[in-house]
Amino acid sequence: MSHEKNSRRVMEGVHEAHDGMKTLPRKKFKKPDSGKLDIQEIAKGVKSGSRLYLGKAITLLESSNPEHKQNGQELLNQLLPDTGNSLRLGITGVPGAGKSTFIETFGEMLTSLGHRVAVLAIDPSSSLTGGSILGDKTRMEQLARNPKAFIRPSPTAGTLGGVHKKTRETMLLCEAAGYDIILVETVGVGQSETLVRGMVDMFLLLVLTGAGDELQGMKKGILELADAIVVHKADGENARLAKKTVAEYKQMLHFLQPATESWTTKPIAASSIDSTGIPDVWELIQEFETAVKASGYWKKRRQEQTKDWFRSMITDELHSRFFDDASRRELVKVLEKQVLDDELTVAQAIVRLFE
Secondary structure (H helix, E strand, O other), rough: OOOOOOOOOOOOOOOOOOOOOOOOOOOOOOOOOOOOOOHHHHHHHHHHOHHHHHHHHHHHHHHOOOHHHHHHHHHHHHHHHHHOOOEEEEEEOOOOHHHHHHHHHHHHHHHHHOOOOEEEEEEEEEEOOOOOOOHHHHHOOHOOOOOOOEEEEEEEEOOOHOOOOOOHHHHHHHHHOOOEEEEOOOOOHHHHHHHHHHOHHHHHEEEEEHHHHHHHHHHHHHHHHEEEEEEEHHHHOOHHHHHHHHHHHHHOOOOOOOOOOOOOOOOOOOOOOOOOOOOHHHHHHHHHHHHHHHHHHHHHHHHHHHHHHHHHHHHHHHHHHHHHHHHHHHHHHHHHHHHHOHHHHHHHHHHHOOO
């Protein structure tokens, strides 16, 4: 056969196995061994005031991993002797009242006085990721950069009322880290106020000027939870109106049951823009602390809160253990269908579930 050029002719391939470069054996990826958590190291870091270790400790407590849960409780147990020495303040308010702005201005003032401030902002959870939506670190940029402050947005994770079930434990960690003032900001969705009231020493309600019709629509229950009412944004043209609003609240509070024994709820005007009234708010808080501690109710309230916490944790644990049983979870699905198909009443389904 002729070797003349032909478009159908196939040239011989290259016989060499490589181009001269040395062939190296393929490396197998090996996942680094993270090892066990050093609880003592984290505890030491938290007590030293490290924000990095405090963040790690809170993440550990918020984890749903069973091993992490156990480690978190062990860590908390080690830190308990260093807790309980802070002033715990709950802060809520009507939409648009400027809670985050108030907290930033108030927090900056407190740190300038030598205090260390921790802000636990109860964020609504994303229905997709379960993470925080509001992002208080971006809403309190100045305070977030303050070395004497610590801000932790805490996703509600579906907890009733919008309060994360680990918020109480997070407060204890912050106390162990040396933060002497804990500010708990609520979403302001109604039920969360009651739950936060049950974990703080004093409860502040932020409202806007021009009460009038708003006073009529204000839930009596929320007003009865407050130890102080801050008429916020009392600046500029609102300054005069704020005084009128304070007077209206004074009249209204005469007809309500005080939230705390040995203390009469007081309204006060303040502005975070020009900082007027902010020192007065702090003076009022100190007055509250002195009066309630002198009456002995301070200790009594904390003991009641711990007892309530204990009982709520019993409920959580029973719920968790109940649904940990795969066969019971399957039975729940079957009974749910029978209830929806009108084959059983809800009461009958419950009886069968616990037989």
